[in-house]
Amino acid sequence: METTFEQLEVAITGKIGVITLNNPSKHHALSTALIDEMCAALEEMLYRQVRVVILRAPAGSKVFSAGHDVRELPTNGRDPLTYDDPVRRVIRMIELFPAPVIAMVEGTVWGGACELVMSCDLIVAGDDSTFAVTPAKLGMPYNISGVQNFLNTGGMPLCKEMLFTAQPMGVQRLVDQGIVSHAVPRAELESLTRRMAEQIANNSPLVISLLKEELRLLSASHNLGPETFERVQAMRRLVYDSKDYQEGIKAFFEKRAPQFQGE
Template sequence: MDTGYALVNVKIAGNVGEITLNNPSKHHALSTALIDDLCAALEEMLLAQVRAVVLRAPAGARVFSSGHDVRELPTNGRDPMTYDDPIRRVIRMVELYPAPVIAMVEGTVWGGACELVMSCDIIVAGDDSTFAVTPAKLGMPYNISGVQNFLNAGGMPLCKEMLFTAQPICVQRLVAQGIVSHAVPRSELESLTRTIADQIAKNSPLVISLLKEELRLLSASHNLRPETFERVQAMRRQVYDSEDYQEGIRAFFEKRTPQFQGR
């Protein structure tokens, strides 16, 4: 069964569902409209009771996703990374989805799309893929739950390098860190991903759902004191109110390197 939304395509074959991002003119940026379609597609998969979901870009894509749609970032100091904002909503949905979600990655992955991919349960990538976490390049303060997701996925040294440098990291390093399960030639990507999805779909869906929830709870069992959380939120607010944040947004649209002044 194949169905489609404006910005994602959906295919269900047996007990495996496939969601393909479909906005190549914007490099599959995580706009509100695309995320709405992605969430709707996941709801459709839930109703169909699929036992594994594959999230992918179109075959042969140079960019899996360019991350946040910078055109939708606010210029008035409003925080775009709060609990109810679109990217937080879709990441929660992937994390809480009762069946495993497999990211099949072709091409480059940027910014918030890295967190979306890393929130998936298994990542299978082309051996020429790269990942870049770029909020520092835009002057955008990433929120604490997103940073914790990167930290849980990659460990402190790699997390710091990716966040501080905002430079692309080759997929082989992510395999070595245990973030990406497999990096294979693109010609083998679909076959391997489908094999993994089919293997999952043959197992007990109740047990798989329980195991996913147990693993999620165990990985999130680090508490922050309320005053620590509030202090970090205050620091983030200062960044959103800063000249540097406005400069980062302007530089993106003017296609130039931002000149950050630290104020």
Template sequence: MGLVELAFSDWIGTITLNNPKKLNALSEELIKDFCDALEELKRQSVRVVILRAPAGSKIFSAGHDMRELPLDGRDPLTYTDPLRLAVRTIEYFPAPIIAMVEGSVWGGACELVLSCDIIIAAEDVTFAITPAKIGVPYNISGVQNLIITGGTHICKEMLFAAQPFPVKRLVDAEIVNRAVPIDQLETVAQTLAEQISKNSPLVISLLKEEIRLLSTSHNLSPETFERVQSMRRSVYDSDDYQEGIKAFFEKRPPIFKGK
């Protein structure tokens, strides 16, 4: 678990993303370490998990590791993509996961945080979902998760504008549970974790699964799924997709031509 730190005490586990040199980018290696840490906490029968970045972080996570996105016409966000694996692992984990957010959240890391059961954030945090800015075709599961968590209109604004959202707006929209002063963040998250840990773990595990099933009970028809996949394929096969990734590494605004 070289890219995350793991600790647990009194039924509470803590996972700290710890790759500051790459801004905690969600690389395949970091996601593997994260999922391994959750598996270990499951073996320890923890009753609640806190997910965080190191104290003092300016960036919680920079999202997808752009260096791992394919340039050969392959779908960049498949069912086995590291982010999809991380989200499913969070969703199926039998205990609540609290995202304790210090530092800004970018790109795919927004979905990672929003997939957690409870979000406690410092009041100066911003969230930015940026696939439209870099030309990456977000997939159905990702968009569905954002809609379930944030609602259609907030989801559209965040995805279409790809600009930082102040956490206060997300609290007002009931997407983030609480925004607190930075010097109170750890205390608030730890107190909530302790409250949860004293309740029935069997009931909480059941409630988490019931909520997951109820929130994902609207299925797409095979025809609709195939149509959306075809639209996505036209994006990751496009010149704009190549341009978005090239511009990112050249540290310049991309010039999208819509083809």
């Protein structure tokens, strides 16, 4: 099984696979094309029976990923962040992938890329990395499963601060909250990540796979009732039909601060 990639670099050495985002002209934005390739890369890793996957940006990157590709968001009020949204697809794939996925983060992480990183099993980051969840800046409601992922990972106070302020947060805060495993100088980042990957790859892949699935099921054991889910979905539809949503998208393309009116 061999796939050609245009926006990724994919390498497998022994039982360790590495997926490197490679679209610097768009700051590795999570476009449909890039995510389709990421899903294909994970399929190839599955076929090759890798025991650990490392997800990274190129060495020395100032931006790990700019998050959702805003150019692909609809302007007609249609909710883009549905079950079949590309980011949702790749996050489900990472969560269900039988081997651990390690995010090796250099630079800034924006918007949906924060959730992508936090959906990985382990996060190792450069000590100058920052994370920003920015839907409030765009006037765009984040979907309920995405918010739940942030909440499960970061806890309520941190989740609220990141979502409400939409400001970059230094990686040390995420280390203190137990979200990021290690924050180290960039010069040490790759060696630490490789060492962790090798330690995992040397353990029983069946046990690791079982443990990953057990942890996933236990963390998702509190479900929303259908009435609550529908109420939240109705609120999200109102936002997508709003003038503020249109203003957020328009301001992004015009490279200016949005003027939200709350309508």
